[in-house]
Amino acid sequence: MADKPAIPGAGSAVAEKLERLGLRREADLVFHLPLRYEDETRLTTIRDALPGVPAQFEVEVISCEVAYRPRRQLVAKVRDDSGMLVLRFLNFYPSQQKALQAGARLRVFGEVRGGFFGSEIIHPRFHAVHESEPLPQGLTPVYPTTAGLGQATLRKLIDRALEHVPLDDTLPEDLRRRLTLPELAASVRTLHHPPPDISLEQLETRGHPAWRRVAFDELLAQQLSLRRAHALRRQRGAPVLAPGGRLCDALLAQLPFRLTGAQQRVWREIAADIEAPHPMQRLLQGDVGSGKTVIAALAMLRAVDNGYQAALMAPTEILAEQHYRKLSQWLQPLGLEVAWLSGSQKKRERSAWLEKVGAGDTALVVGTHALIEEGVEFANLGLAIVDEQHRFGVKQRLALKRKGMGADARRAAPSASSPPVGGSEPTLRAWGANTVPHQLTMSATPIPRTLAMSYYADLDVSVIDELPPGRTPVLTKLVSDTRREEVIARVRDACAAGRQAYWVCPLIEESEALQLKTAQETFEHLTAELPGLRIGLVHGRLKAEEKAAVMAAFVANEVQLLVATTVIEVGVDVPNATLMVIEHAERFGLAQLHQLRGRVGRGSFDSACILLYAQPLGETARARLKIIFENSDGFEISRQDLHLRGPGEFIGARQSGLPMLRYADLEDSALVEQARTAAEELLRGDPVIVRSHLERWLGGRGDLLGA
The missing domain is CATH 3.40.50.300 (P-loop containing nucleotide triphosphate hydrolases)
Known part of the structure; x- marks a missing residue:
């Protein structure tokens, strides 16, 4: 588009791919930092390769052919003085086939694994070399990218941007020293081109001081933008809603x-x-x-x-x-x-x-x-x-x-x-x-x-941070869906004692892909299993008046068991309801589970929430169920949910309009607090620094927050 600043060296096709990554200016490229690093500073012999461990080999191509077993693929056999290796490409270009001609000398990087014909690497990265060509002196950065945009192109554009884009420090020197932060220019260059003696672990865990400096600047930009929006709003007028009325x-x-x-x-x-x-x-x-x-x-x-x-x-x-x-x-x-x-x-x-x-x-x-x-x-x-x-x-x-x-x-x-x-x-x-x-x-x-x-x-x-008196703690139980009949019996007993129950399902219609029980199917099954109970069904596709009628009947205790989708997640208050069954609980998020559980325990009766789950459980689902089982405090559940999902997904940053954090770790509360304090200090006395810092990090987009 004509109004977008051009990135030198990027044609229209490359510019379009950069746009997908949010890279519109050369300054954006400078802060497009590596996702991880690869160690190409040393060579490994084929004989010493460890399965699953990335390594670099210098080899000679023995043969290369297009094979059909069972699908079309490119297979090259290579060797060094210690052994043989197969390079396999399931998708390939003619240029790759040409570069893999017999006799070619290559440096190959990838993970070795056992194959049908011996040790092999699937889709290795490789390039032609001359004998005695020196090895790189530092770690090789691997950048976040998109389809059709290769690492070599990104590295070339980023290195050019590093030459052109000024990296003058926007932090006042006294503030930087007080927070013991390294200079920005040195930090950015270190992250793009780590020296040979740097700790790979410190880089990849983002514990290196260079990462800390970048994370601080990102947090500072966010704080400045949001607080400036807050200050601008306070300059507007609003009605004075004075006390004294009756x-x-x-x-x-x-x-x-x-x-x-x-x-x-x-x-x-x-x-x-x-x-x-x-x-x-x-x-x-x-x-x-x-x-x-x-x-x-x-x-x-x-x-x-x-x-x-x-x-x-x-x-x-x-x-x-x-x-x-x-x-x-x-x-x-x-x-x-x-x-x-x-x-x-x-x-x-x-x-x-x-x-x-x-x-x-x-x-x-x-x-x-x-x-x-x-x-x-x-x-x-x-x-x-x-x-x-x-x-x-x-x-x-x-x-x-x-x-x-x-x-x-x-x-x-x-x-x-x-x-x-x-x-x-x-x-x-x-x-x-x-x-x-x-x-x-x-x-x-x-x-x-x-x-x-x-x-x-x-x-x-x-x-x-305080619940009203009289709220009873809700007992949470994790139950495999193989014990469904026991749960149905529990529902029968609760309703026979004069109480009411919910049975929550995640989907309305049958999904072959997910194989989840549907609200309609569950309603029909429970109606057959519990003939003495009055059972209602509520889901998002009911007409409003039908939904209202069922809900009103449940509130009036004319319906004893309510089968529902998550439309009842919030806003339903029936003190007589003491039992909540959540079908396929492993498919729900922590916030949803906590909200649903909060529909019971609203009166003075003992209440329970049964989380029915299907085996096998994935690692994340198992972690979620463990958190909800062990905690009833919503703040602790949210803290652990944030740890599991990350801030962007936790708050739905895309929907909220808030800027995503790429480098800062919100669990580092000390750094967040330092950025918050620094923002207040800069907004009070350094408007020029505020403008230049926001321009560098948000490219003028921060003003959207003041809308």
């Missing part, structure tokens, strides 16, 4: 429970934010069942008390409807109407709600993605709440907030005063075009501290 106190007075200490602390943090004249950007996280919804309700009431609208958006209809029912139950006695918007609504019902919300006749709105669709307008949205925020893309989250921007251009309304409790809703206020709503995001997937410090540096974070 709705919050009225809600607390009528609730059948008292807020926990953690809930009270979190509410104070949020209340302080929304009293300020700049937009709140806060993440509220708390384990399953910790009581985030009541905090959301208090924040929404504070908006209404001040004459503004508040909206809550959830990713699934079941979760959104759960919020709608809970908020309606709490707020209707206060004289407040809650609007409901979802994609499955009848057109007439949806139009009626849209008219009321647009006119400001209804101040509270709950819904799914339907809240951000075209045609949905708010009179003056003062607070936007997004639940399970990691399930939404960055554009979806921003879209809800933007629904409230510039609302005065559409409508002006007189100032408001709080109505008497049980009276009519307050009149809505008008506000300025540069004003944006406060935003609260919520998550029941606890985020480990180092991850929060890194990927959520632009958010203020509140944590509910």
Whole structure:
């Protein structure tokens, strides 16, 4: 594309492949660092080769032929003074066949293994050499690449970039020395061209000081970008949601429970934010069942008390409807109407709600993605709440907030005063075009501290780290699916005792590839096995009204056993349900397993979660099941999940819009903390350094985070 900076030496075909790797500038090539290294500084004789250990050989080609056994392949026989070796290519080019002519002298690199005709290497790397040609003096870098882009091409382009791209240090000298970090230029050159005396283990485990310097600079760029976005947001205006209204106190007075200490602390943090004249950007996280919804309700009431609208958006209809029912139950006695918007609504019902919300006749709105669709307008949205925020893309989250921007251009309304409790809703206020709503995001997937410090540096974070009293611990059992009949008997006993149960399946339709039990098949099997029980079925393909009817029957104990897919992962609150069976638990992620387990144990009865798994278990699946079996603390589960999956997959970085970390290890909390502190220091006093550091690492893309 014409607007992309060209990389010298790269034609259009190569440039297109570099683009796939995110390499658009020469500076990007400099920081495209090796994935691993190969030791070509020494030769091994064929006789001394160890199976499975990469080694380099200097050999002469004896013969080369295209064989058909059973498929077309190129087979070359080579030798040195100690023995013979076969080189086998299952895919090859004419140029390779030409280079492997009898008599050619080669250096070959690869792993030797036993073959049908003796020792062989499959797809070795090789090149022609002259006798007495010197060996390389350092380790050979192997770079991340894509189809059609060879290592030789990458090395050539990277070496050229190293000659052209300035690597002046963006860190102030006193800061670099204080953190005992090596110079950037020396670090980058060391990683691309390691000297012969360097430790291969230190390089490959990224324990070398050169890797530490690069990781620090990457973390610093991320911190600077996110914190600058945070500062830019604070320069905008937001409605001042002042205390003193009566709705919050009225809600607390009528609730059948008292807020926990953690809930009270979190509410104070949020209340302080929304009293300020700049937009709140806060993440509220708390384990399953910790009581985030009541905090959301208090924040929404504070908006209404001040004459503004508040909206809550959830990713699934079941979760959104759960919020709608809970908020309606709490707020209707206060004289407040809650609007409901979802994609499955009848057109007439949806139009009626849209008219009321647009006119400001209804101040509270709950819904799914339907809240951000075209045609949905708010009179003056003062607070936007997004639940399970990691399930939404960055554009979806921003879209809800933007629904409230510039609302005065559409409508002006007189100032408001709080109505008497049980009276009519307050009149809505008008506000300025540069004003944006406060935003609260919520998550029941606890985020480990180092991850929060890194990927959520632009958010203020509140944590509910205490469960409400009366929650019973859930007993977790790992059971092989060969004992399915025992589990069915356990379900029969639980329901006979007056309790209810869930049976969760991962798929709706039969998949020959995965051979998983389906919800439909399981429903039919359990109906036959448990004729005395009333059994319901819920999955994502049911019509909304059918799904709602089954869920309502389960809540009312008219259905004793609910067979479901993961649509019930969040948002279902049935205290009488004491047993959760998860089919093919080895196929679920840790966050899903923890969320599902949190659907039981919500009352005062002893509860259990049975994880049914199929043999054989892979290493990762075994590790996941061990973690969920041994831990009930969501934060510890998340910490170990982060270790298993890495930060990008853990938070869905592509969907979230956050920059991926390539080199930094978030388990190195000390380095994350140092980068965070350095970012604060540089933002206070060195704007030139901030700009040059961000340009080097993000190429100007960091500003996307301020959207």
